[in-house]
Amino acid sequence: MLPIDIQQLHISDFHYMRSLGDSISCLTNAIDLTTCSIQYCDRIECVVSLSSFTSSSTHPFQSLDVLVLDAQPKLSALIIKDEGFGSTTTSTLAPCATFSHLKEITLIACSSMKTVLPHWLLPNLQNLEEISVYHCDEVEEILGAPTSEVKEKGSDALIKFHLPKLRKLRLYHLFELKSICSKNGVMVCDSLQLIEVDNVCYELKKIPPFVPLVGDGQPYAYAPPSLTISSNTEWWESLEWDDHPNFKNVLQPLWKHRKH
Template sequence: IPAGLLPKLVHLQHLSFENSDISLKAEEVVPLEKLECFNGIFEDINELNKFISSMQQSKKNLIKYHLQLGKADLYVGRDKRLTIGEVHNREGELIMLPIDIQELHISDFHYLRCLGDSISWLTNAVDLTTCTIQFCKRIKCVVSLTSFTSSSTHPFQSLEVLFLGDLPKLSALIIKDEGFGSTTTSTLAPSATFSNLKEITLTACSSMKMLLPHWLLPNLQNMEKISVYHCDKVVEILGAQTSKVGEKGTDALMKFHLPKLRELTLSELPKLKRICSKSGVMVCDSLQLIDVMYCYKLKRIPPFVPLVGNGQPFAYTPPSLSIRSTTGWWERLEWDDHPNFKNVLRF
């Protein structure tokens, strides 16, 4: 496209470079005030930020857009998307998010250590429902509370689907600072963070040891599906309140409330020992399926108690729950002092 041509097409409503390698500059697209649908690639963070800033300042209401930064695979999804790919020259710049973004995909962005450190306006993205992060070598956490110092900020308050894949240094969803362990209870997440999250998938994250700490569960009352695959160091899915399970005060039953959870899928987790801490019981009346494959150290199904009533652990299971795995794994399970618990479970 000849330089200077695009800005002259002032009545243009639809513009797509989705199947091309053409890299755009903001000055070429910003003048197109009647644009309604736009797919375009920006190689430079500054150029992408200029375009997004113009969207907000002019209140340009794009009906559909797919913005792409750097080289990345094509994602097909909702109408308003940003894909962040491999960028060679970041120079410490923050990446802006469009306020009305619905999907965020990040792949091979190796500068990323935590979303709040690399992306601005994250707390303003109140329509963001889907986030995918994969093949990022340095990311350690999804949210760092030190990146959101204001008590009124709630990152990921609208998020419904979170996919985390091939992130070798990822060790926690949320941390407070560099010395903050994922099982510590001294700090709670902002109340709206992840409050609409329905699905989380974790695959090939080799530094993760425990997925969801107990203190985060109050935020996850809409969680419906948890899937964990190929994570070599995962020991526990739902963690204890403190980093030392079994210390004074943790012998009492600890309830893990996930009232809308329907499916729990665990596959190829060689160090997984527990679904929840040994002193824990699950409150998951909606749970329909626990699917376990190649988790040879997992030898215990956690007890359940009903959401309403005073049901005794080991005497109750969610009404629609079934267990899916191999017969060999089922026969190796340990039932502690409650062998009748096996009889109330459906395999």
């Protein structure tokens, strides 16, 4: 059992657990935990399995501010939805306390993860301020919506990704990254100050539009007033603007060449 007043937890080279839920008994008291860092744990597949907390009166991650996951070769998701729980066929979501105070998440060398934050988890992440993803070889999208949800809403329906406090998005050495949000996704992030991308994100060809129009239903060429886009010239010039050609004119003054 961890001390009730513990605020920082660092786990390294522990190869015997599939998720932190495997050690739920020792985490139950950690209600003041603000920082959690996990490194070189070869078997971890997720941080939380939802079934671990269905009967728990207090959630050990409800006060967490900072989460760092480094060198996790089997990590595929922050949260694994158990069968029938939080599935796209029900309205059930993760318990509202799960990561509800999280401000910063950093992923480094998590080579099995394809989607960083699924759409169904975003209601829990309304305090999130920074997302940093480095050297994750299989990541294809940062904010993802399930295919079934896209089908239910129609192939042309806009999917809103609400992260009202997000300030910084950093993306480095993501060879398979194809999109920041899923197809037809728009970001509702008025507080966004920085999108930083290196030129090794070869497959990332588009920046999602911000805030949809109410009138004709088309994404509006708008960017948060304090936004800076920092990248190499090579990546910036490779971007495609076919869907929203006027968006380039809006973002061009916000782009800065990233210094090495």
